[in-house]
Amino acid sequence: ESACLITKTDTNPFFVKMKEGAQAKAAELGIELKSYAGRIDGDHESQVAAVEACIADGARGILITASDTKAIVDSVKAARDAGLLVIALDTPLDPIDAADATFATDNFKAGELIGQWAKATLGDKAAEARIAMLDLGISQPSVDVLRDQGFLQGFGIELGDPNKWGDETDPRIVGHEVTSGNEEGGLKAMETLLAKDPDINLVYTINEPAAAGAYEALKAIGREKDVLIVSVDGGCPGVQNVKDGVIGATSQQYPLDMASKGIEAIAAFAKDGTRPAPTEGKDFVDTGVQLVTDKPAEGIESIDSTKGTELCWG
Amino acid sequence: MSSDTKTAASYEEGLRGASDKVAEFHEPKSALKRLQHWLHMTPSAVPMIVLIAAIIIFGLKEENFFRAVTLSTILQQLVIVGILGCAQSLVVLTAGIDLSVGAIAVFSSVLMGQFTFRYGIPAPLSIGLGLAAGTAMGFANGWLVARVKLPPFIVTLGTWQIILAANYIYSANETIRSSEIAAEAPALQFWGYSIQPGGVKILYAVFLMIALVALLAYVLRHTAWGRHVYAVGDDPEAAELAGVRTRRVLIQVYALAGLFCAIAGWVMIGRFGSVSPSASTGQLGNIQSITAVVIGGISLFGGRGSIVGMFFGALIVGVFEMGLKMVGTDPQWTFFLIGMLIIIAVAVDQWIRKASA
Amino acid sequence: MSSDTKTAASYEEGLRGASDKVAEFHEPKSALKRLQHWLHMTPSAVPMIVLIAAIIIFGLKEENFFRAVTLSTILQQLVIVGILGCAQSLVVLTAGIDLSVGAIAVFSSVLMGQFTFRYGIPAPLSIGLGLAAGTAMGFANGWLVARVKLPPFIVTLGTWQIILAANYIYSANETIRSSEIAAEAPALQFWGYSIQPGGVKILYAVFLMIALVALLAYVLRHTAWGRHVYAVGDDPEAAELAGVRTRRVLIQVYALAGLFCAIAGWVMIGRFGSVSPSASTGQLGNIQSITAVVIGGISLFGGRGSIVGMFFGALIVGVFEMGLKMVGTDPQWTFFLIGMLIIIAVAVDQWIRKASA
Amino acid sequence: MTREPLLKARGLVKRYGKVTALDHCDFDLMPGEILAVIGDNGAGKSSLIKALSGAIQPDEGEIMLEGQQVRFASPLDARASGIECVYQTLAMSPALSIADNMFMGRELRKPGIMGKWFRKLDRPAMEKFAREKLNELGLMTIQNINQAVETLSGGQRQGVAVARAAAFGSKVVILDEPTAALGVKESRRVLELIRDVRARGIPIILISHNMPHVFEVADRIHIHRLGRRLCVIRPQDYSMSDAVAFMTGAKVPDEAATAA
Amino acid sequence: MTREPLLKARGLVKRYGKVTALDHCDFDLMPGEILAVIGDNGAGKSSLIKALSGAIQPDEGEIMLEGQQVRFASPLDARASGIECVYQTLAMSPALSIADNMFMGRELRKPGIMGKWFRKLDRPAMEKFAREKLNELGLMTIQNINQAVETLSGGQRQGVAVARAAAFGSKVVILDEPTAALGVKESRRVLELIRDVRARGIPIILISHNMPHVFEVADRIHIHRLGRRLCVIRPQDYSMSDAVAFMTGAKVPDEAATAA
Ligand SMILES: Nc1ncnc2c1ncn2[C@@H]1O[C@H](COP(=O)(O)OP(=O)(O)OP(=O)(O)O)[C@@H](O)[C@H]1O
Ligand SMILES: Nc1ncnc2c1ncn2[C@@H]1O[C@H](COP(=O)(O)OP(=O)(O)OP(=O)(O)O)[C@@H](O)[C@H]1O
Ligand SMILES: [Mg+2]
Ligand SMILES: [Mg+2]
16 A cells, blocks of 8 residues: 655655654555655645656555645546545645545644734733744745734734735834745844844744744844744744743644644555544644743643643654 | 069969869778767757666566556656747757746746636637737847847846746736636636547647647758757857848747747646646746756757757656656655756766767 | 979068058047946956945935945845855856855755764864865866766756755754754854944954955966966867866866855854754755856856956845845835846946947 | 949948057949958958948948948848858858858748748758859868868868858958968869859959969959058059068058059 | 987877778978978868877877877877977967966966965066067067957967967977968068077977968978878978879879988
8 A cells, every 4th residue: 555745845844744754654554655745835836746646656545735725626636536535734725625634733823823922922012013024935825824814813913815915004014024934044034124124023933943043133133032033833943942932932733643644544545445534613634733832821822832842843 | 563473373283183082981880880870960869768768767666657647647747847848948059048937937827817817808818918928028038138138047037036026926826726717718728638548648738749849840950040040059150140130030039938938838727727826837947947958968058959859858857757756765865866867867968979979 | 393482482572671560549548438448347347336326226215224234234144145156156267057056055064063963073073074075065066077078057957956955865854953053063153253343243254255255366366277267168178278177177166166165054054053954045045146146247158257246246136135125025026126136237237348348 | 443333431440449440441342353452460351341241330431332321230231232251250150060051041941832831941952052062162071061060170161161152142252361271272262263253243352361362363452551441452563572561561652552 | 311200100090970080190200390281171180280289189099209109188298298289279268368378377476475375476477478479470469468369360369379389389389370360471470480499499390281381491291181191292302383283182192202
């Protein structure tokens, strides 16, 4: 029996760990796992090619974190028509029932949590916050938009088009910059926004590596103590950074969980054709998201970094 | 006065009775020599040999590889790169390089889609407009290269960014769904339809790609314009002095490349079903097409190589990628091995050429 | 027998008393003409003028722009590109191109970090090993270009992928965190330290970059080796016939470029604090450095241009990026305008050169 | 002379930065004549004929063809007016074949539909023509008409360029040092060819450093010195020594020597 | 002759694909002589001297310098053995200055620390030397020694190349058609220079299509035909017509004509 794992990229630690989780589970269940990835964030074509390769290869099921949730639908349908079980991981397809099942976190919710936390933590100062938005890339892949818009919603900022970032008119936003989701990009973007407005006091980051870069930029001008950084992911280095006070709060997701559940589902399907059922009351299997912070805010459920470290990936 | 006029040429009397024999040299005769000579004369044969070798090796490693489905999948996966490769080949033959091919393709596809769905223009007209827009973008490249005399690398580096940004801004990052297109404007998806002889699916797009390659091969080889393209790439000053309208040819080449990219954009809609402004072809199309072009033996210094070689180059990359995936290689190892392949393929090519020179 | 020997040269009697006067032409005298001549003779002046114009314009549009902090930020943002640009300039002067610069830099920085943290090698030794590894990667490029005679574009396209993939595989995508490095191996972060005259922070890395540019400028202009680099780029066959060890020079150039990239990798650690295998430089370093090189007026066909021009080219891009981001808001529009600027900067350059020719 | 010059230039100026290659230079070519242009290295001969054939645009001055003022923006313009030129640098595309090079910019198309609709080249016809022209020049060491030009020896290349100009020139044929790299036998053929072309009524401008050749074939000799026309002489009236003396500045020509 | 040849080659073969440029060719250069090599275009003269100077590696055959067998892997090897060559293509870097080109591969460094430790070039010395050598050749239309070579006229370029070889050759100087693009005055200077070089005791190989020049300066004439040495004659014993007849195949030399 063989299965495929198709991730957005394989350079982001998030997907690297997801792959490791899937591999471990597959080895345990005696399934041959082949992994594929896009070359860059938002690489839709490589994912289409990967789905086609899986079909040609006679795999029993596909786990996919779609780069373009609408566009991949056709390929997924072709795979299902060919008798494969397709499970969307991390990111639901659009429409969500295009896949046999979805094991995902809600990225919008992840953003919302850190937005609410930031608002509560700033308290009165939230009204005149100076916010830097460190996003992923100018092609605005869907995670990028969901996390960004979720954060703004949670912080209480009026969204323009919720399918796109950068069209908000709230004067508290200093600007959006793109980071490619790594330290280098985070540092440069932060430096640029600081040049534009040295009084920034809240930084949203697409993921924890970008947050680490932003922190370096703040440290360089001695402002690392009085600026709040929030992020999403919950990788072990990220949680460690929460513990060290680099990041104020991060929304933790569970890629290992998603991947191993996905493999189990494929194994079950290969055995007797059973399909996984969604979480009660939702149209997908929610693998959950939790806020990790050592400074809990009232009314927002969170776990501390010690707990976060137990649950973290990578 | 003219006492020295006559004598000057006197020694030329020695010419009388000069031999008119053409120099004779022994021709190589052995079969090996003849093979080498044929390889030398047929530059596209080298990538073909590499290709066949690759197919045989993967076929032995992985039984599924030889199934018709696998091979048709490979073909359909390389249609976009193949068509972009045609555009790239034209430009590279003139000693240029076009970094904007992928961006033009993506933007053209977005324009076709948005014209239809945002403004309600009938699909065939939208397609026409999209093709025209792609041609215009190519023309802009050509104008900057030929008239303003900027280096092609810079021009297309700039237009790549400009077109990609315009694409994101204009489309507001919105994907148009496959089901909507299928319902309202199936013409956009034309190249995604297929014939299925004996159950094996072959996209119309595959035939289109082969037709385009054949057409370009004919034009380059058998028309005056094609010869001019080679001459411009070889030595633009000499071509100009010899009576080629260098600048006009350059502009035509870039505009035609733009048209090919727009066709690739149309094919993208059929192949992927939907219209997506963030398609990675916009970012990676240039490197992929350049890889195909160079593995296919077209010289980046212009004037040497054939379009059929490019086609085999694209096939080699396609076969390798698919083969490695099926053997179950990790994606990073795939990139690693494709990097090796690029170098080895070109090294083998060089070696054969040298042996046969 | 030799009746015609003497007469042949008889008409040369006319030479007796031939004028030895050197042709005289009127020299241009006006100040404008002299300026033009100076511009023509000093190719790096053109990007400098574009640069100054850009700074003035942005300074007028945006008051924050003239603050010392902004300018020092611009400088520190371009150190990596500046050092990679030095490597790229060397290669481009030999009519090559190096797509692997960014990948070598990132992989070298990962090696320095992993040597220290995975194997516990003392940081200075790890740095030395990292620099050696970068040089070796450059050497491999050079060997393939000079010995196997593959086109530089192909070689470095291949090694780019190979090195980047090796980087991910070797590091298992693991980032080494800034605080760990600061605690255990501060030498790795050396170039991130700064002096603060009058409160304005200037990184050591900025001084390093300027020193490297000055060093290379001297070597290229005032040593035999530098002249050989130009000769190889200009016409490799002629250089070989004229007695330059073309292949050796090429290998040295690529190896030296590799060393520069590794230095850039070391600087990256200081600048970004952490060691990350997925740093964007690995993907974009090549395009960024090539942009700097070309805007700086170095010909991609080799043999023409100066390293100081490259430095101004990098500065232009840095100033434009920062200026646009400060004036505008949307990254997509910034991306768009930078595309325009690349083209316009080079067009202005061409125009001034033409006017002064 | 009562006849009007076929090709005439007045006051041509061309500057390259500090160097003035043409310094108010005049020029006249009479119908049906062979006009030789001689002068020291760097005197500006190549610049003059480049201006006449559209390869460079003079900064000042005017050019008249058959009494009509013309401006050639490119060599193609000049060629369209029937002026064919062999440049010192030969202007060949190294990777293309001999036949391709000879027909560059005026390729023959197949008759019928293939040529008209599919614009297909008539390779056999072009190859046959090229082979004939080369044979006329006696370039018989060239074995293969489809050989790339880069594989030819320097002299063979020059032969191909000369053959091209001679075959296609309709009003004026310009040859910039056509025999510089040619052997004795091949040079002789070129001189014969020049005479053939004149016999067809087409005037020729011949730049050469070979005095015996110049005095043998030229009807008139334009002596170029320091970027301008010093004088025009007839070979019957002066000896080679005189010509050499004029061109190098050893002697100054008397007034009468202008034109004739 | 009792003396041993300084430079000797036996049975050289060089093939380019189907073309055999050298077909078991022999060659001898005696000490202190001027040896001319003549032959039709494409006879293989350039290929011969390229083999002798390391620019190409012959497929077969051997080369002896002063009785020692040598293998030159590159022109630099030959140069290290004192063989200096002006190729037909001149081998100049167009964008570099005249002085840079003349000293390519053997640059002078500043005396003292600057030169030793910082390897700084001694530009003034190089420029002075270059200027002197050009003046010896009478190339005085060159106004600026720092001019890029690409801005020189064809003839000026050739002059620079010849000056370079003459200045640095220590054992053998080879000139492949050095006067092809030169004017009367400049050609004369080159011939004088050739004699000067011989007067310094250095033998010269001169390839030329100019029979009067060849017969004027050569001590012996190597006649090349169809890729091999047909015969070697002395200019005193034969007329130019004979030489031309031999080289074009119009006459066959008698046995005695081999060497002398
Ligand atoms: N492109 C150029 N840039 C700068 N100077 C040039 C250029 N072309 C020619 N010149 C200069 O113009 C002058 C005339 O050159 P031209 O080639 O016309 O001479 P010529 O008479 O043809 O010489 P030759 O007999 O050596 O071919 C020379 O001094 C040369 O250096
Ligand atoms: N690189 C090459 N590739 C293929 N053929 C070549 C090459 N170089 C020379 N030849 C061929 O070798 C033969 C001899 O050429 P070579 O240049 O030695 O002649 P040559 O005697 O110097 O002629 P010329 O007097 O015209 O300079 C010619 O037929 C030529 O076409
Ligand atoms: Mg000339
Ligand atoms: Mg020769």
